[in-house]
Amino acid sequence: MDDIGTELRRVHRRWRELPEAVAAENASLLRDLAQHLADATRAATGREPLGIPDLGTAALLDQLTVMVYDARRAGLDEQVLPGLTRLRRSLP
Template sequence: MDDVTTELRRVTRRWQQLTPDQMSENASLMRDLAQQLADRTRRAQGLEPLAIPDLGDAVLADQLTVMVYDACRAGLDPQALQGLTELRRTLP
């Protein structure tokens, strides 16, 4: 979990440094990862996937944080870490 927490902090810090235009341009990347983690977590729990609500670009880091912690609680640490690492490398 420590590696996941570190990577989540890096992604969150990078997201907070983006301009509003950059956030808008990259919002789908954050949403996609959050949704993927939510779907995997629900599958691991034997539940049907649910769509994450679109609450705006400014709260995407918070939504992603919740999904990452839920995924880790479901034992999906490797998937969360891989997704976060790929996301961080993709963000400007």
């Protein structure tokens, strides 16, 4: 498995370990990275930025996973891995 896949699995595992209240307090960390990747992906493909919808805390991990996939498809691995690593390290 590649480094990005490994780091994404680590984020998934850590996020799922958090109590619901703690996850809610830290939701902005996931949302910010997902939005950053969405913006970078749209810029790389020549499209205007578009905000990701707020679907609540329960959907954030899925939204981040989709944004990681899209960013990788756009060739942005150099932004994805450090972003995931920073995110994981910043989670309580």
